[in-house]
Amino acid sequence: MDDRVHEHAEVLVDWSARIERGDHVVVRVAEGAHDLAVAVAEKLGERGATIATSYAADEVSRAYLRAHDGDFATPAQELALYEAADAVLSLGGGRNTFATADVDGATRQASATAVDPVREARLATDWVSTVHPTRSLAQQAGMSYAAYQDFVYDAVLRDWEALAGEMQELTSVLSAGSEVRLVTETTDLTMSIEGRTAVNSAASVAYDSHNLPSGEVFTAPYATEGTVHFDVPMTVSGSRIRDVTLRFEDGQVVEHSAAVGEEALTDVLDTDPGARRLGELGIGMNRGIDRVTDNILFDEKMGDTVHLAVGRAYDACVPDGEAGNDSAVHVDLITDVSDDSRLVVDGEVIQRNGRFRWEEGFDAGASA
Amino acid sequence: MDDRVHEHAEVLVDWSARIERGDHVVVRVAEGAHDLAVAVAEKLGERGATIATSYAADEVSRAYLRAHDGDFATPAQELALYEAADAVLSLGGGRNTFATADVDGATRQASATAVDPVREARLATDWVSTVHPTRSLAQQAGMSYAAYQDFVYDAVLRDWEALAGEMQELTSVLSAGSEVRLVTETTDLTMSIEGRTAVNSAASVAYDSHNLPSGEVFTAPYATEGTVHFDVPMTVSGSRIRDVTLRFEDGQVVEHSAAVGEEALTDVLDTDPGARRLGELGIGMNRGIDRVTDNILFDEKMGDTVHLAVGRAYDACVPDGEAGNDSAVHVDLITDVSDDSRLVVDGEVIQRNGRFRWEEGFDAGASA
Numbered sequence: 001m002d003d004r005v006h007e008h009a010e011v012l013v014d015w016s017a018r019i020e021r022g023d024h025v026v027v028r029v030a031e032g033a034h035d036l037a038v039a040v041a042e043k044l045g046e047r048g049a050t051i052a053t054s055y056a057a058d059e060v061s062r063a064y065l066r067a068h069d070g071d072f073a074t075p076a077q078e079l080a081l082y083e084a085a086d087a088v089l090s091l092g093g094g095r096n097t098f099a100t101a102d103v104d105g106a107t108r109q110a111s112a113t114a115v116d117p118v119r120e121a122r123l124a125t126d127w128v129s130t131v132h133p134t135r136s137l138a139q140q141a142g143m144s145y146a147a148y149q150d151f152v153y154d155a156v157l158r159d160w161e162a163l164a165g166e167m168q169e170l171t172s173v174l175s176a177g178s179e180v181r182l183v184t185e186t187t188d189l190t191m192s193i194e195g196r197t198a199v200n201s202a203a204s205v206a207y208d209s210h211n212l213p214s215g216e217v218f219t220a221p222y223a224t225e226g227t228v229h230f231d232v233p234m235t236v237s238g239s240r241i242r243d244v245t246l247r248f249e250d251g252q253v254v255e256h257s258a259a260v261g262e263e264a265l266t267d268v269l270d271t272d273p274g275a276r277r278l279g280e281l282g283i284g285m286n287r288g289i290d291r292v293t294d295n296i297l298f299d300e301k302m303g304d305t306v307h308l309a310v311g312r313a314y315d316a317c318v319p320d321g322e323a324g325n326d327s328a329v330h331v332d333l334i335t336d337v338s339d340d341s342r343l344v345v346d347g348e349v350i351q352r353n354g355r356f357r358w359e360e361g362f363d364a365g366a367s368a
Numbered sequence: 369m370d371d372r373v374h375e376h377a378e379v380l381v382d383w384s385a386r387i388e389r390g391d392h393v394v395v396r397v398a399e400g401a402h403d404l405a406v407a408v409a410e411k412l413g414e415r416g417a418t419i420a421t422s423y424a425a426d427e428v429s430r431a432y433l434r435a436h437d438g439d440f441a442t443p444a445q446e447l448a449l450y451e452a453a454d455a456v457l458s459l460g461g462g463r464n465t466f467a468t469a470d471v472d473g474a475t476r477q478a479s480a481t482a483v484d485p486v487r488e489a490r491l492a493t494d495w496v497s498t499v500h501p502t503r504s505l506a507q508q509a510g511m512s513y514a515a516y517q518d519f520v521y522d523a524v525l526r527d528w529e530a531l532a533g534e535m536q537e538l539t540s541v542l543s544a545g546s547e548v549r550l551v552t553e554t555t556d557l558t559m560s561i562e563g564r565t566a567v568n569s570a571a572s573v574a575y576d577s578h579n580l581p582s583g584e585v586f587t588a589p590y591a592t593e594g595t596v597h598f599d600v601p602m603t604v605s606g607s608r609i610r611d612v613t614l615r616f617e618d619g620q621v622v623e624h625s626a627a628v629g630e631e632a633l634t635d636v637l638d639t640d641p642g643a644r645r646l647g648e649l650g651i652g653m654n655r656g657i658d659r660v661t662d663n664i665l666f667d668e669k670m671g672d673t674v675h676l677a678v679g680r681a682y683d684a685c686v687p688d689g690e691a692g693n694d695s696a697v698h699v700d701l702i703t704d705v706s707d708d709s710r711l712v713v714d715g716e717v718i719q720r721n722g723r724f725r726w727e728e729g730f731d732a733g734a735s736a
Contacts, residue, residue, distance in 0.1 A: 025445075027423075029423045029425075034399065034425065034427070037425065038431045039431070041429070041431040041435075042431040042432065042434070042435040044435075045432040045435030045436035046435045048437060050442070050444070052443055052446035052449065053424075054421055054422060054423060055395075055397045055405065055421040055422060057397075057402065057421070059406050060395075060397075063406045063407070063413065064410065064413040067409075067410040067411070067413030068416065069416065071416065073418055074418070075419065076392045077392040077393075077418070077420045080448035081420065081446070081448055084449075085445040
């Protein structure tokens with residue numbers, strides 16, 4: 001087995017999930033994640049945790065859902081499993097990213113509603129989601145298998161402690177700040193972040209961060225004004241979307257266009273009133289991720305990018321007693337900020353052309 | 369997918385486990401049993417049961433066990449899973465029958481002790497174990513993959529209702545009987561079955577039978593006298609055993625020999641006092657199983673065979689308040705009765721040369 005599989009397991013168990021002796025751990029294994037499951041089991045054995053394994057196979061879900069009449073019950077046995085678990089490690093990595101493409105939306109939705117208590121029980125644990133590189137994900141990324149493995153391990157095997165420290169700088173700036181302005185050749189957008197809390201998403205439950213890889217700082221903006229252009233291509237609900245432009249007035253999208261997938265974009269924005277407001281401003285800081293692979297787990301953490309999500313805000317960013325933006329959707333859109341860009345907080349340039357204020361090569365002299 | 373995989377799933381879900389709407393089902397999926405898991409999920413969806421899947425991969429167990437310091441805790445999350453389950457369907461079929469061969473016995477034993485409450489919770493459900501044909505099991509059987517698939521489906525896809533009816537005849541005879549005598553060219557053995565209950569093992573929880581395939585009738589004999597020769601080869605704890613002869617006096621083995629593996633046989637018999645007494649007399653009645661494949665799930669149900677186990681008796685055969693033979697082991701040994709043999713209950717020939725009294729071709733006239 002590739003040594004990096006063992007290193008991945010170690011980062012997951014120790015840095016991300018902080019597993020300790022006696023922890024009751026559920027490991028969810030996707031169809032293609034067997035090797036990572038073996039490496040994770042070894043680490044859990046070393047740590048003296050207990051282990052129970054779920055088989056999270058899309059083809060099994062598809063067969064079950066398509067055969068069902070739609071009157072779903074909550075699976076009491078799975079609920080009991082997660083309620084008794086301290087941590088849940090989800091090892092993604094399937095064999096076909098379209099394995100459930102022919103399950104109809106109503107069935108999917110009815111099942112999700114019945115399974116919601118299970119999902120909530122899982123989210124109440126120290127859960128972490130990661131992916132094992134598979135040929136299917138390499139194909140989704142348009143990459144060879146070997147190159148995709150390199151890509152995944154570059155993203156996952158970081159010096160997380162050092163990155164968490166660096167991200168804390170930005171987290172402090174955003175938590176203390178009132179107004180953010182993002183400027184590129186085709187973007188000039190202003191948002192309020194007054195009273196909102198930024199999250200240092202450092203790929204560890206110790207940071208309330210549940211994805212491996214992670215490497216972003218995010219907050220929940222509001223009162224958005226201006227125009228933003230997203231030049232990173234995305235897949236939203238199975239539709240390719242490219243070169244989105246949104247114009248905001250009074251916090252709401254009042255104009256939108258896309259070079260590709262404009263109809264899908266319109267559908268998203270028409271979901272509910274909250275779908276026209278921002279739910280997230282995220283700044284990608286994982287420079288191990290150096291290309292778009294059409295997988296949001298990686299894309300939104302890419303170094304030198306900024307993403308904005310229309311729709312639902314995360315509770316962690318909003319003070320107790322206050323409501324963040326609410327919506328049935330949360331769709332991330334990404335823009336490259338490596339060139340000809342600046343991110344300005346309360347009149348001070350925090351990042352210019354992808355370099356942060358505290359990094360070497362930061363150009364302090366130019367305009368805010 | 370081979371139609372027979374779907375038929376296998378249907379027999380398992382409907383005949384064996386008797387799954388009904390709202391049942392909470394755990395499906396345990398071995399490394400090579402993905403296709404059967406998909407077919408079983410489809411059936412569970414059709415029936416309106418709920419599903420939770422476990423990944424029962426030997427390589428995952430091996431990695432965990434070898435890394436652990438041996439001070440195991442009971443996995444509370446897995447215990448909760450089985451305690452909340454109505455049925456557990458175990459889909460065997462690995463990729464290497466020796467996948468855990470390098471886990472030491474003490475570790476294995478310590479883990480089994482910690483996991484014992486989980487095992488008991490599983491056995492308290494409507495559990496059924498079956499196997500999906502894999503290349504590894506074909507290799508174990510010394511067969512090509514295609515021939516092994518035919519073999520498994522011939523064994524599993526029976527007219528179980530008809531076979532259960534036929535087996536009921538023998539079950540009634542044995543439950544009512546007092547003394548069984550087995551005679552072949554090299555065997556003349558007498559056992560008491562007075563007061564013992566025979567079990568019709570018809571591959572269904574409705575018959576308190578938890579293996580698919582099944583197809584045997586068994587009881588718990590005692591007061592064994594005489595000599596028995598087993599001509600079907602076996603693997604016991606990893607050792608090949610061939611041509612075993614046992615001589616009983618007063619219910620105990622007083623002499624034993626084996627052409628191959630005599631040392632392993634001696635180890636079994638020396639385990640404890642109960643290991644020298646019989647725990648089971650079983651009559652194989654599944655004529656879909658027509659050859660030895662070195663897999664006890666199949667071998668002991670083979671038509672025209674009789675097996676005897678030294679060691680532990682099953683509670684179901686022993687009246688309440690009475691103790692059956694107790695031992696840490698239960699090792700089955702098999703003899704071919706298709707030729708030159710007779711099975712006699714209370715002086716009446718029940719089976720001669722593999723034909724039962726109620727079958728065409730039964731030779732009623734000859735001696736008992």
